[in-house]
Amino acid sequence: MRQSGLVKPPHVFDRVSEWEALVAFVERPLPQAMLGVVSGRRRMGKTYLLRALVEQYGGFYFGATAGTATESLRQFGAALAEHVGSPAPLSFTTWDDAISSLFDLASPGGRVAGGKVSRLVVIDEFPYLVKVAPELPSLIQREIDRHQTRESRMRMLLCGSAMSVMGGLLASTAPLRGRAQLELVVRPFGYRAAAEFWGVADEPALAARLHAVLGGTPAYRRQFLADDVPENLRAFDDWICRTVLSPFSPLFREARYLLAEEADIRDTALYHSVLAAVAQGNTTRGGIAGYIGRKAVDISHPLNVLEDSHLLVRESDVFRAGKSQYRVAEPLINFYEAVMRPAWARLESGQATEVWGQATERFAAQVAGPHFEAVCRDYVIGPGRSLLSTSLGEVGSGIVTDSAERRQLQVDVAVVEPGSGGQRPSVALLGEAKWGTVMGSGHLERLNRARELLAGRGFDTAHCGLAFFSAAGFSDSLRAAAERGGVLLVGLDELYGRAMPIGFVP
Template identity: 80%
Template sequence: MLGIVSGRRRMGKTYLLRAVAEQYGGFYFGATAGTTAESLRQFSAALAEYQGSPVPFSFATWDDAISYLFTVAARRREDVGAEAGDAPFLVVIDEFPYLVKAAPELPSLLQRAIDRFQVEESRMRLLLCGSAMSVMGGLLASTAPLRGRAQLELVVRPFGYRAAAEFWGAGDDPALAARLHAVVGGTPAYRRQFLADDIPVSLGDFDDWVCRTVLSPFSPLFREARYLLAEEADIRDTALYHSVLAAVAQGNTTRGGIAGYIGRKSVDISHPLNVLEDSHLLMREPDVFRAGKSQYRITEPLINFYEAVMRPAWTRLEGGQASEVWAQSAERFAAQVAGPHFEAVCRDYLIGPGNSLLGSALGQVGCGVVSDPQERRQIEVDVAVVEPGSGGSSPAVTVLGEAKWGTVMGLKHLARLARARDLLAARGMDTSRCGLACFSAAGFSDALRAEAERGDVLLIGLDELYGRVTPTTLLS
């Protein structure tokens, strides 16, 4: 009877919901920000139009409106006949958080109606949709009125990196596709609604495209990262949240590092971190080798690009100096945007299209740090697959990988991974089936390629990541 549909803005939720409402002859209502009285009046007018009433309905309260809505569903069998009445009555309420903000009692009213009409076998099929992720996630929280009432919880997510490449017309150019995804991610609306199909025609056009779109003050994408943050209902002090995101974009990915960057104590940033996680703008990635340790990563590429490249030069960009700023941002883009993004794509590859390369069952895919006390250093492992131990057996490491965006990988990178494998074995982890993987967007040395042909080493470049070439090595 009830479904919850959520997802950040620009994902196409409204497009999908309007289409399904039209397909099934359902009632669609898109809420707007307003007072309780105005929102109720808009809902009443839309419902009256759907019902074919010559005059708008006049509900005194939301309680009356919800009761009438569910009564319509219950009467359908009587009104249109048994055969037609068996069809569900689809109701879509889009941007539901706007209504909840004006009328906080709405979830409780819906709960009461659902509990009542469920007994009467109502044909109601209600979809509540919203872009405020924290609000939509809270609808089904432990003490929320609607908990246990929903049979569907759908999060509309961005396109994956391969689908995004096809959507942007860069499927045949992995180098261009990787750069595009590092900037705009997989958000569908950015290509057509925001840029009117202005896409880079080739890798050589990418720099000009960035300057005339994302970095141009006349482009809708220019301020989009700011709007994405401001639209979240639980975010009040946007300056604090931008500082947290900037800290992560600058490479301060631990809780302590973020706190130190913005000049706060670690306990003082718990709430901003939780809100950004609930909003799907920040992700906490556990260290697969060290229990209790984790790193944070910005999940929306455009926000990461804004914090790393645009925000430090905002005044110059507003003054129309996009070309100059971009020319001076090459190193920052590679280190703070493309590099971390490439590492995340490599992990996504092993979770998705590359999981067939693993000869054993897929475990937890993540990243981690291996301490080397003898060399007094820490080895960062960008891609790792760890299978949890069971029945008294030790956890097994099946893949250790390193990812480099702008570096041609060689034997020294392989040696570092082999050293990490030895250290993990000394700690009691099972590395007997551990394969080594090198991911590079810049290529591999001849010596590394020769070593890969002799041993259990996997080499993955952009062509393999984007499915243009199928890797031949299988990690056992």
């Protein structure tokens, strides 16, 4: 992909939009210093991406490590000396001196021993430095402001994996608030890109299971598993027992490490309990509090920290204002809490095959099922968007209360357009998703009933189509309904682009 004449290296998989944003940031023709913040959970390939960018531009890259302020300053001086070609190490007394010198070197004419700093400067693992030198954001802010009135080539990128720290750099009254021209979050690969990355795009059933366990984290295939990929769906059970469930695999304790690495998490037992509650199906604030034996008000902080860390996501009910549910955002953590943690002692003793054999129903209900619902919503937002005849509204899920039947109807996928200018809010799509169930006329009746109830509550449902997503298939009666119109059927082949959806949405 070409952007401003710079081609993304072929070894960087996907990340087209991220690469274009980074190139546009570096090449923006402003004569003043610019700042960018790059964040994302660990194992997403941020360093890999930024190193490729630095290689393309000949920029300066410094990867911080956990250490004291003095040691980190010494390492920074050594790295900068190597970059500018200085025959002697650059010695800085304070970080104030180091940051001032870095910006001065990036100004026209800034040189050291015949070398010069290029316009691109990347400081990776920035939270390590902030921990030992909390004045760094203020020092960078001062230099950014100082170099707004003088010519500078500086294009500085601060990168880190501690999401709570990186998110706080530009928040509220933080020193760097309003100084950044780029804020890029490197997220996991989408489910289709992940299937391509793992080389299983031609087997949607296998791809769906891999994504339900490991998500779209690129490091898990090559760095963690050395390209150990199941050959086909039949090989999946053996593969998961020798990798994720094996005490000798680096993935075995990865979920614990992901939680422990977050700077704002102190009591890991409490946070694991919160995540376990959600994994067990307790998705409301009250349900989570009841599961762990706390009052709802007492879990506000851990919920906020987990959200800030991108380990938990809160999803609003599209039909009921003020109502929401929580979902574990990291598939491996959800798999750990639902399948591994309850049988941890047995897994440590090497009983992976037995544990996995007994976890079939739990995996389907607590891991694959909820994950499949989220993938279906991603499909509607992305590849399936063209199936809707109206503009895309809010995509989410919600509950429709049926007072007459004294029941609640869960709608897994919904597209709702808010009302404006006196118009009623409209519902463009209602969908149900099932991982292990062949869907039939009963599911059609339930969604029809939800549509009727929403119309009675004032929603415009005149152009509302019904969609059914299933990893197990559809009955003949439901297929016949799709052929008559107004009903859409989407299976795994359709989700992964190997077939066209059955039926259409009016």
